[in-house]
Amino acid sequence: MPNSDPYQFQEKTHIELRADTYTLPSPEMRKAMYEAEVGNDGFGEDPTVNKLEKMTSEMFNKESGVFVSSGIMGNFLSMLAHCQRGDQVIIGNKSHIYTNELGGISSLGGIFPAIVDTDERGMLNINQIKSEIQEYDEHLAPTKLLAIENTHNSCGGKPLSPNDINEIYKITSKNNIPIHLDGARIFNAAVALETTPENLTKNIDTIQFCLSKGLGAPVGSLVLGNYEFTQKVRKWRKTIGGTTRQAGILAAAGIVALNNYEESIKRDHDLAKYMHEKLSEIENITPEPVETNLVFFNINADNPGEIFKKLKEKGINGGAETNRWRFVPHYGLTKKDIDYVAETLNKLIN
Numbered sequence: 428m429p430n431s432d433p434y435q436f437q438e439k440t441h442i443e444l445r446a447d448t449y450t451l452p453s454p455e456m457r458k459a460m461y462e463a464e465v466g467n468d469g470f471g472e473d474p475t476v477n478k479l480e481k482m483t484s485e486m487f488n489k490e491s492g493v494f495v496s497s498g499i500m501g502n503f504l505s506m507l508a509h510c511q512r513g514d515q516v517i518i519g520n521k522s523h524i525y526t527n528e529l530g531g532i533s534s535l536g537g538i539f540p541a542i543v544d545t546d547e548r549g550m551l552n553i554n555q556i557k558s559e560i561q562e563y564d565e566h567l568a569p570t571k572l573l574a575i576e577n578t579h580n581s582c583g584g585k586p587l588s589p590n591d592i593n594e595i596y597k598i599t600s601k602n603n604i605p606i607h608l609d610g611a612r613i614f615n616a617a618v619a620l621e622t623t624p625e626n627l628t629k630n631i632d633t634i635q636f637c638l639s640k641g642l643g644a645p646v647g648s649l650v651l652g653n654y655e656f657t658q659k660v661r662k663w664r665k666t667i668g669g670t671t672r673q674a675g676i677l678a679a680a681g682i683v684a685l686n687n688y689e690e691s692i693k694r695d696h697d698l699a700k701y702m703h704e705k706l707s708e709i710e711n712i713t714p715e716p717v718e719t720n721l722v723f724f725n726i727n728a729d730n731p732g733e734i735f736k737k738l739k740e741k742g743i744n745g746g747a748e749t750n751r752w753r754f755v756p757h758y759g760l761t762k763k764d765i766d767y768v769a770e771t772l773n774k775l776i777n
Protein backbone atom coordinates (compact mmCIF):
# COMPACT_ATOMS: atom_id res chain seq x y z
CA MET A 428 0.00 0.00 0.00
CA PRO A 429 1.62 3.27 -1.05
CA ASN A 430 2.06 6.07 1.45
CA SER A 431 -0.45 8.47 -0.11
CA ASP A 432 -2.72 10.53 2.13
CA PRO A 433 -5.81 8.61 3.33
CA TYR A 434 -7.46 11.90 4.36
CA GLN A 435 -8.07 13.06 0.80
CA PHE A 436 -11.73 12.13 1.12
CA GLN A 437 -12.53 13.03 4.72
CA GLU A 438 -11.15 15.26 7.38
CA LYS A 439 -8.80 13.93 10.06
CA THR A 440 -10.78 14.84 13.17
CA HIS A 441 -8.58 13.26 15.85
CA ILE A 442 -5.59 11.01 16.46
CA GLU A 443 -6.88 7.47 16.68
CA LEU A 444 -4.74 5.02 18.65
CA ARG A 445 -7.18 2.35 19.81
CA ALA A 446 -6.38 -0.22 17.14
CA ASP A 447 -5.04 -0.94 13.67
CA THR A 448 -8.66 -1.44 12.59
CA TYR A 449 -9.19 2.33 12.34
CA THR A 450 -7.33 2.80 9.06
CA LEU A 451 -9.13 4.50 6.20
CA PRO A 452 -8.81 2.95 2.75
CA SER A 453 -5.97 4.50 0.76
CA PRO A 454 -6.82 6.48 -2.39
CA GLU A 455 -5.36 3.55 -4.39
CA MET A 456 -7.75 1.15 -2.65
CA ARG A 457 -10.73 3.39 -3.35
CA LYS A 458 -9.76 3.50 -7.03
CA ALA A 459 -9.35 -0.27 -7.22
CA MET A 460 -12.72 -0.74 -5.51
CA TYR A 461 -14.40 1.63 -7.94
CA GLU A 462 -12.93 -0.16 -10.94
CA ALA A 463 -13.25 -3.75 -9.64
CA GLU A 464 -14.63 -6.41 -11.94
CA VAL A 465 -17.33 -8.24 -9.98
CA GLY A 466 -19.73 -11.21 -10.17
CA ASN A 467 -21.76 -13.40 -7.85
CA ASP A 468 -19.35 -14.78 -5.26
CA GLY A 469 -22.13 -16.97 -3.83
CA PHE A 470 -21.58 -19.05 -6.96
CA GLY A 471 -17.80 -18.60 -7.08
CA GLU A 472 -18.18 -16.17 -9.98
CA ASP A 473 -16.60 -12.99 -8.71
CA PRO A 474 -13.31 -12.64 -10.60
CA THR A 475 -11.77 -10.24 -8.08
CA VAL A 476 -12.60 -12.45 -5.09
CA ASN A 477 -11.25 -15.43 -7.02
CA LYS A 478 -8.07 -13.51 -7.76
CA LEU A 479 -7.62 -12.60 -4.07
CA GLU A 480 -8.25 -16.19 -2.93
CA LYS A 481 -5.74 -17.54 -5.46
CA MET A 482 -3.16 -14.86 -4.73
CA THR A 483 -3.27 -15.44 -0.98
CA SER A 484 -3.25 -19.23 -1.12
CA GLU A 485 -0.15 -18.95 -3.30
CA MET A 486 1.49 -16.50 -0.89
CA PHE A 487 1.09 -19.05 1.91
CA ASN A 488 1.56 -22.11 -0.32
CA LYS A 489 -1.81 -23.57 0.68
CA GLU A 490 -4.20 -25.29 -1.71
CA SER A 491 -7.14 -22.98 -1.42
CA GLY A 492 -8.61 -19.83 0.17
CA VAL A 493 -11.98 -18.37 1.17
CA PHE A 494 -12.77 -14.68 1.58
CA VAL A 495 -14.81 -13.99 4.74
CA SER A 496 -16.07 -10.85 6.46
CA SER A 497 -13.93 -10.75 9.59
CA GLY A 498 -11.25 -12.37 11.70
CA ILE A 499 -13.73 -13.77 14.17
CA MET A 500 -15.78 -15.25 11.35
CA GLY A 501 -12.64 -16.79 9.85
CA ASN A 502 -11.59 -18.37 13.14
CA PHE A 503 -15.09 -19.59 13.93
CA LEU A 504 -15.66 -21.18 10.51
CA SER A 505 -12.25 -22.82 10.71
CA MET A 506 -13.10 -24.36 14.09
CA LEU A 507 -16.41 -25.65 12.72
CA ALA A 508 -14.64 -27.13 9.73
CA HIS A 509 -12.10 -28.96 11.93
CA CYS A 510 -14.33 -30.09 14.80
CA GLN A 511 -17.69 -31.72 15.46
CA ARG A 512 -19.84 -30.97 18.50
CA GLY A 513 -18.16 -32.50 21.54
CA ASP A 514 -14.64 -32.34 20.08
CA GLN A 515 -11.86 -30.57 21.93
CA VAL A 516 -9.62 -27.75 20.73
CA ILE A 517 -6.44 -26.75 22.59
CA ILE A 518 -6.03 -22.97 22.83
CA GLY A 519 -4.02 -20.48 24.86
CA ASN A 520 -5.49 -18.73 27.89
CA LYS A 521 -4.66 -15.31 26.44
CA SER A 522 -5.68 -16.03 22.85
CA HIS A 523 -8.17 -13.80 21.09
CA ILE A 524 -10.26 -16.88 20.30
CA TYR A 525 -10.57 -17.68 24.00
CA THR A 526 -10.83 -14.20 25.49
CA ASN A 527 -12.47 -12.03 22.84
CA GLU A 528 -14.70 -14.07 20.56
CA LEU A 529 -17.65 -14.45 22.94
CA GLY A 530 -17.07 -18.16 23.44
CA GLY A 531 -18.77 -18.69 20.09
CA ILE A 532 -16.93 -21.94 19.43
CA SER A 533 -18.75 -23.37 22.49
CA SER A 534 -22.08 -21.52 22.45
CA LEU A 535 -22.71 -22.03 18.75
CA GLY A 536 -20.23 -24.72 17.75
CA GLY A 537 -20.44 -27.13 20.70
CA ILE A 538 -16.63 -27.28 20.70
CA PHE A 539 -14.92 -27.77 24.04
CA PRO A 540 -11.80 -25.63 24.69
CA ALA A 541 -8.84 -27.04 26.65
CA ILE A 542 -6.94 -24.04 27.92
CA VAL A 543 -3.16 -23.96 28.25
CA ASP A 544 -0.92 -21.20 29.62
CA THR A 545 0.62 -18.66 27.31
CA ASP A 546 3.99 -17.12 28.16
CA GLU A 547 4.81 -13.43 27.79
CA ARG A 548 5.86 -14.00 24.13
CA GLY A 549 2.59 -15.66 23.15
CA MET A 550 4.05 -19.19 23.22
CA LEU A 551 1.90 -22.05 24.51
CA ASN A 552 3.08 -24.20 27.38
CA ILE A 553 4.44 -27.37 25.79
CA ASN A 554 3.98 -29.66 28.81
CA GLN A 555 0.39 -28.58 29.21
CA ILE A 556 -0.29 -29.26 25.53
CA LYS A 557 1.05 -32.79 26.02
CA SER A 558 -1.16 -33.42 29.02
CA GLU A 559 -4.30 -31.95 27.42
CA ILE A 560 -4.23 -34.17 24.32
CA GLN A 561 -7.05 -36.69 24.55
CA GLU A 562 -8.00 -39.59 22.35
CA TYR A 563 -11.60 -40.60 22.21
CA ASP A 564 -12.87 -42.97 24.81
CA GLU A 565 -16.34 -42.94 26.29
CA HIS A 566 -15.33 -40.34 28.93
CA LEU A 567 -13.22 -37.92 26.92
CA ALA A 568 -13.70 -35.22 24.31
CA PRO A 569 -11.21 -36.10 21.58
CA THR A 570 -8.65 -33.41 20.66
CA LYS A 571 -9.19 -32.45 17.04
CA LEU A 572 -7.33 -29.17 16.79
CA LEU A 573 -4.77 -26.86 18.36
CA ALA A 574 -4.84 -23.12 17.68
CA ILE A 575 -2.05 -20.56 17.99
CA GLU A 576 -1.97 -16.78 17.52
CA ASN A 577 0.82 -14.93 15.68
CA THR A 578 1.56 -12.12 16.36
CA HIS A 579 0.00 -12.44 19.77
CA ASN A 580 -2.23 -9.46 20.50
CA SER A 581 -2.48 -9.41 24.29
CA CYS A 582 1.15 -10.51 24.67
CA GLY A 583 2.30 -7.25 23.12
CA GLY A 584 2.28 -8.14 19.42
CA LYS A 585 5.31 -10.38 19.71
CA PRO A 586 5.96 -12.79 16.85
CA LEU A 587 6.37 -16.55 17.26
CA SER A 588 9.28 -17.83 15.19
CA PRO A 589 9.34 -20.92 12.93
CA ASN A 590 11.28 -22.65 15.75
CA ASP A 591 8.52 -21.90 18.29
CA ILE A 592 5.91 -23.26 15.92
CA ASN A 593 8.06 -26.29 15.26
CA GLU A 594 8.12 -27.06 19.00
CA ILE A 595 4.34 -27.29 18.94
CA TYR A 596 4.26 -29.14 15.63
CA LYS A 597 6.56 -31.86 17.00
CA ILE A 598 3.79 -32.80 19.44
CA THR A 599 0.69 -32.24 17.33
CA SER A 600 2.06 -34.09 14.31
CA LYS A 601 2.81 -37.16 16.45
CA ASN A 602 -0.82 -37.13 17.51
CA ASN A 603 -2.34 -36.29 14.12
CA ILE A 604 -3.71 -32.99 15.39
CA PRO A 605 -3.85 -30.13 12.88
CA ILE A 606 -2.73 -26.61 13.81
CA HIS A 607 -4.92 -23.59 13.09
CA LEU A 608 -3.35 -20.14 13.08
CA ASP A 609 -5.20 -17.02 14.16
CA GLY A 610 -2.92 -14.94 11.99
CA ALA A 611 -4.86 -11.69 12.25
CA ARG A 612 -1.42 -10.03 12.17
CA ILE A 613 0.73 -12.73 10.52
CA PHE A 614 2.15 -10.20 8.06
CA ASN A 615 3.45 -8.19 11.01
CA ALA A 616 5.15 -11.34 12.30
CA ALA A 617 6.69 -12.10 8.89
CA VAL A 618 8.03 -8.56 8.46
CA ALA A 619 9.40 -8.42 12.02
CA LEU A 620 11.19 -11.76 11.56
CA GLU A 621 12.34 -10.83 8.05
CA THR A 622 10.80 -13.92 6.57
CA THR A 623 7.89 -14.79 4.28
CA PRO A 624 4.34 -15.67 5.35
CA GLU A 625 4.91 -19.03 3.65
CA ASN A 626 8.03 -19.81 5.64
CA LEU A 627 6.30 -18.89 8.87
CA THR A 628 3.31 -21.15 8.25
CA LYS A 629 4.94 -24.28 6.78
CA ASN A 630 3.88 -26.51 9.66
CA ILE A 631 0.47 -24.93 9.99
CA ASP A 632 -2.56 -26.57 8.41
CA THR A 633 -5.09 -23.75 8.33
CA ILE A 634 -4.86 -19.98 8.61
CA GLN A 635 -7.10 -17.00 9.21
CA PHE A 636 -5.52 -13.65 8.49
CA CYS A 637 -7.03 -10.15 8.48
CA LEU A 638 -6.91 -7.62 5.65
CA SER A 639 -8.52 -4.99 7.83
CA LYS A 640 -5.81 -4.57 10.47
CA GLY A 641 -2.31 -3.27 9.68
CA LEU A 642 -2.79 -4.12 6.02
CA GLY A 643 -5.30 -1.28 5.96
CA ALA A 644 -8.18 -2.68 3.89
CA PRO A 645 -11.71 -1.78 5.02
CA VAL A 646 -13.16 -5.29 5.34
CA GLY A 647 -12.23 -8.92 5.23
CA SER A 648 -10.19 -11.92 6.19
CA LEU A 649 -8.93 -14.94 4.32
CA VAL A 650 -9.19 -18.53 5.47
CA LEU A 651 -6.58 -20.81 3.90
CA GLY A 652 -5.99 -24.54 3.91
CA ASN A 653 -6.45 -27.61 1.76
CA TYR A 654 -9.36 -27.88 -0.65
CA GLU A 655 -11.42 -30.24 1.51
CA PHE A 656 -11.10 -27.87 4.49
CA THR A 657 -11.99 -24.73 2.55
CA GLN A 658 -15.05 -26.48 1.08
CA LYS A 659 -16.22 -27.08 4.65
CA VAL A 660 -15.53 -23.44 5.48
CA ARG A 661 -17.67 -22.41 2.49
CA LYS A 662 -20.48 -24.65 3.69
CA TRP A 663 -20.41 -23.15 7.19
CA ARG A 664 -20.06 -19.63 5.83
CA LYS A 665 -23.29 -20.19 3.92
CA THR A 666 -24.96 -21.71 6.99
CA ILE A 667 -24.35 -18.62 9.10
CA GLY A 668 -25.44 -16.31 6.30
CA GLY A 669 -21.92 -15.10 5.60
CA THR A 670 -21.89 -15.68 1.86
CA THR A 671 -21.83 -12.41 -0.08
CA ARG A 672 -22.40 -11.52 -3.71
CA GLN A 673 -20.43 -8.80 -5.56
CA ALA A 674 -17.74 -8.91 -2.89
CA GLY A 675 -15.06 -8.08 -5.45
CA ILE A 676 -15.56 -4.45 -4.43
CA LEU A 677 -14.04 -5.41 -1.05
CA ALA A 678 -11.55 -7.96 -2.35
CA ALA A 679 -10.09 -5.29 -4.66
CA ALA A 680 -8.96 -3.28 -1.62
CA GLY A 681 -7.43 -6.43 -0.16
CA ILE A 682 -5.37 -6.99 -3.30
CA VAL A 683 -4.00 -3.44 -3.09
CA ALA A 684 -3.23 -3.99 0.60
CA LEU A 685 -1.21 -7.12 -0.15
CA ASN A 686 0.82 -5.57 -2.94
CA ASN A 687 3.80 -3.97 -1.19
CA TYR A 688 2.67 -5.11 2.26
CA GLU A 689 6.30 -5.10 3.45
CA GLU A 690 6.54 -1.36 2.95
CA SER A 691 3.33 -0.48 4.79
CA ILE A 692 3.87 -2.91 7.67
CA LYS A 693 7.44 -1.73 8.09
CA ARG A 694 6.25 1.87 8.22
CA ASP A 695 3.87 0.93 11.07
CA HIS A 696 6.65 -0.91 12.93
CA ASP A 697 8.95 2.09 12.60
CA LEU A 698 6.20 4.34 13.96
CA ALA A 699 5.64 1.92 16.86
CA LYS A 700 9.36 2.02 17.70
CA TYR A 701 9.28 5.80 17.55
CA MET A 702 6.28 5.84 19.87
CA HIS A 703 8.07 3.48 22.25
CA GLU A 704 11.05 5.84 22.28
CA LYS A 705 8.88 8.88 23.01
CA LEU A 706 6.88 7.13 25.75
CA SER A 707 10.10 5.88 27.39
CA GLU A 708 11.12 9.50 27.93
CA ILE A 709 8.01 10.20 30.05
CA GLU A 710 8.20 9.82 33.80
CA ASN A 711 5.61 7.40 35.20
CA ILE A 712 5.21 5.54 31.91
CA THR A 713 6.85 2.15 31.45
CA PRO A 714 6.53 0.78 27.93
CA GLU A 715 6.77 -2.96 27.27
CA PRO A 716 9.23 -4.08 24.57
CA VAL A 717 7.89 -3.38 21.08
CA GLU A 718 8.54 -5.84 18.25
CA THR A 719 5.76 -5.06 15.77
CA ASN A 720 2.93 -2.49 15.66
CA LEU A 721 1.37 -2.83 19.15
CA VAL A 722 2.68 -0.54 21.87
CA PHE A 723 1.68 -1.62 25.37
CA PHE A 724 2.70 0.40 28.40
CA ASN A 725 2.01 0.88 32.06
CA ILE A 726 0.78 4.16 33.48
CA ASN A 727 1.78 4.84 37.03
CA ALA A 728 -1.26 6.91 38.06
CA ASP A 729 -4.20 6.49 40.45
CA ASN A 730 -6.68 7.74 37.89
CA PRO A 731 -5.96 6.21 34.47
CA GLY A 732 -9.65 6.55 33.51
CA GLU A 733 -9.51 10.32 34.10
CA ILE A 734 -6.35 10.66 31.98
CA PHE A 735 -7.98 8.61 29.26
CA LYS A 736 -10.99 11.00 29.25
CA LYS A 737 -8.83 14.13 29.21
CA LEU A 738 -6.74 12.73 26.38
CA LYS A 739 -9.90 12.38 24.34
CA GLU A 740 -10.76 16.03 24.99
CA LYS A 741 -7.36 16.89 23.50
CA GLY A 742 -8.19 15.02 20.29
CA ILE A 743 -6.46 11.73 21.09
CA ASN A 744 -8.47 8.54 21.20
CA GLY A 745 -6.68 5.74 23.05
CA GLY A 746 -6.05 4.36 26.52
CA ALA A 747 -8.13 2.55 29.11
CA GLU A 748 -9.65 2.68 32.59
CA THR A 749 -6.87 0.36 33.76
CA ASN A 750 -3.10 0.96 34.16
CA ARG A 751 -2.07 -1.17 31.17
CA TRP A 752 -2.66 0.77 27.97
CA ARG A 753 -2.26 -0.10 24.30
CA PHE A 754 -1.59 2.39 21.50
CA VAL A 755 -1.50 1.17 17.90
CA PRO A 756 0.21 3.30 15.27
CA HIS A 757 -1.14 2.71 11.77
CA TYR A 758 -1.55 4.05 8.25
CA GLY A 759 -2.52 7.71 8.37
CA LEU A 760 -0.58 8.59 11.53
CA THR A 761 2.66 10.56 11.45
CA LYS A 762 5.64 11.14 13.73
CA LYS A 763 4.24 14.61 14.36
CA ASP A 764 1.03 13.03 15.69
CA ILE A 765 3.10 10.85 17.99
CA ASP A 766 5.08 13.85 19.25
CA TYR A 767 1.79 15.56 20.11
CA VAL A 768 0.52 12.42 21.88
CA ALA A 769 3.69 12.12 23.99
CA GLU A 770 3.68 15.79 24.86
CA THR A 771 0.00 15.76 25.87
CA LEU A 772 0.30 12.57 27.88
CA ASN A 773 3.33 13.92 29.72
CA LYS A 774 1.39 17.05 30.72
CA LEU A 775 -1.56 14.99 31.94
CA ILE A 776 0.45 12.49 33.95
CA ASN A 777 3.26 14.58 35.43
Ligand SMILES: Cc1ncc(COP(=O)(O)O)c(C=O)c1O
Nearest residue numbers: 497498499500523576580609611
Ligand atom coordinates in the same frame (compact mmCIF):
# COMPACT_ATOMS: atom_id res chain seq x y z
C1 LIG B 1 -5.55 -11.77 17.24
C2 LIG B 1 -6.90 -11.42 16.72
N1 LIG B 1 -7.65 -12.36 16.15
C3 LIG B 1 -8.87 -12.10 15.66
C4 LIG B 1 -9.40 -10.83 15.71
C5 LIG B 1 -10.79 -10.58 15.20
O1 LIG B 1 -10.82 -9.85 14.02
P1 LIG B 1 -12.14 -9.09 13.57
O2 LIG B 1 -12.24 -7.88 14.39
O3 LIG B 1 -11.91 -8.82 12.11
O4 LIG B 1 -13.29 -10.02 13.76
C6 LIG B 1 -8.65 -9.80 16.30
C7 LIG B 1 -9.20 -8.44 16.38
O5 LIG B 1 -8.63 -7.52 16.90
C8 LIG B 1 -7.37 -10.11 16.83
O6 LIG B 1 -6.62 -9.16 17.42
